[in-house]
Amino acid sequence: MENKFLKEFNQENSILVISSYPRKKERYSKGVCAVASFTKNTLLAIKKQNPDKKIVILTMQLNNKTEIYKEDEMLIVRCFKRNNPLSYLNLLNFARKFNNVKTVMLEFEFSSFGDVISTGSLSFVVWALFILGKKINIIIHQVLLDLREISSHIGLSRRSLKIKAFNFALKRFYKFLSFPAQNIIVLEDELKNRLQNIISGDKITVIPHGVDRQVNYTLTKASARKKLGIKSNDFVVLYFGYLTWYKGVDFLIKSFQKLNQIKEKQVKLIVAGGPSFTQGEKEHYKKFLAKTEGLAKGYPHIQITGFVAEDQIANYFKAADLSILPYRRFMSSSGPFSLALSFEKPVLLSSNLGLLIESKDA
Missing domain, CATH: 3.40.50.2000 (Glycogen Phosphorylase B;)
Incomplete structure (x- = not known):
């Protein structure tokens, strides 16, 4: 040195x-x-x-x-x-x-x-x-x-x-x-x-999880959707983060297979994330990942993006109408939840994350 x-x-x-x-x-x-x-x-x-x-x-x-x-x-x-x-x-x-x-x-x-x-x-x-x-x-x-x-x-x-x-x-x-x-x-x-x-x-x-305020607030929903090729009248639900079992991404996709319309709006589920960095090489995870990706095939209103590069994060959150966290288990604070707050997006939590709302900083 x-x-x-x-x-x-x-x-x-x-x-x-x-x-x-x-x-x-x-x-x-x-x-x-x-x-x-x-x-x-x-x-x-x-x-x-x-x-x-x-x-x-x-x-x-x-x-x-x-x-x-x-x-x-x-x-x-x-x-x-x-x-x-x-x-x-x-x-x-x-x-x-x-x-x-x-x-x-x-x-x-x-x-x-x-x-x-x-x-x-x-x-x-x-x-x-x-x-x-x-x-x-x-x-x-x-x-x-x-x-x-x-x-x-x-x-x-x-x-x-x-x-x-x-x-x-x-x-x-x-x-x-x-x-x-x-x-x-x-x-x-x-x-x-x-x-x-x-x-x-x-x-x-x-010490509560911080909220990133250094995000692009000037980006509009319309311009974000244009960049991502999303229709202006679609209702966009965003899952953001690694594809893991405890985050419930598999049953989320399964739940949306037949949910492609709410009232008169087309529903689009965007799963913005890729394989887990820490679990990627484990055999049980490879099977889970293949099963999860298979659940989205044949459903054009469900999109799995793969890893989202840093310069694309704002596009996905800005384009979304709702951020969703379908976690099966609560074992840590949620980075995607923090990002949703950063972009001032409404968040739908599973009941397993109800304790987040009960925290003193909620």
Whole structure:
């Protein structure tokens, strides 16, 4: 690492962030998990409030090589590999170089860093940082205490011994991960309610999911629809996000197979998203994806777009009349819900997301 970077960023009041992170000059990138955009939006907001604050992001490599560069007056260090716990040694090596930086912020979501072994190994990274004298703050994006609720999502039988073993380990993982942390941050009240059954509620703070206000408000519905080839008098329902079981995209498509008209308006369901980044290579997910895509075939009023590039996001939200979130399970705050609020769109929630409305910030 260049000495000029160490001199500039190795300061006591700097922040060391460990997280997935978007590609250069992007906020919503393909090939990284959804937490990446959340992290960048959060850090940009911190920089806006505190322009002199120095921020170092230790994140995953994109092309199997270490990269160090400045962007938005922050230092990005791509120093470890997803799904490779041995590369955490390199992460810790870089953390040691920033010996004057005492505050660490870890953005944690299951599968963000890799499979079960990579996720479990991350807790030892947290303990190592604690031993190095770092003050650790962990943002836990998902809290689920019974994996039977998402058995189809993870490809396990509800009655299997494996899921029982994972459930046994899950609570202990949360506890082991959280013990060395000064603060645990979650994005919803319900997530705190669940987590404080395992760790002290005094350590847990709720900070609501941010709403991105840096969106294109000048774009009109008419111009967005023209760009996307959507008729002006269609009633457009938008599902935005990865195609996953727990988000209910399969039964949503099935529900709309025969719903192609409301009163005198043609209904168009747009499923604006592609395969899950974290699950894409798993066999049970490949079967789910093929089944889901098959449900839309033969129904011209149902469109699956694939991954939506950052410069196209505004077009889809602006073109929509209604955003829909048919989630089967509530285990994290919803980025698509936040985006719908950003574009001031009405949102239809499944009953399983009713707890979002009951939150203090609703």
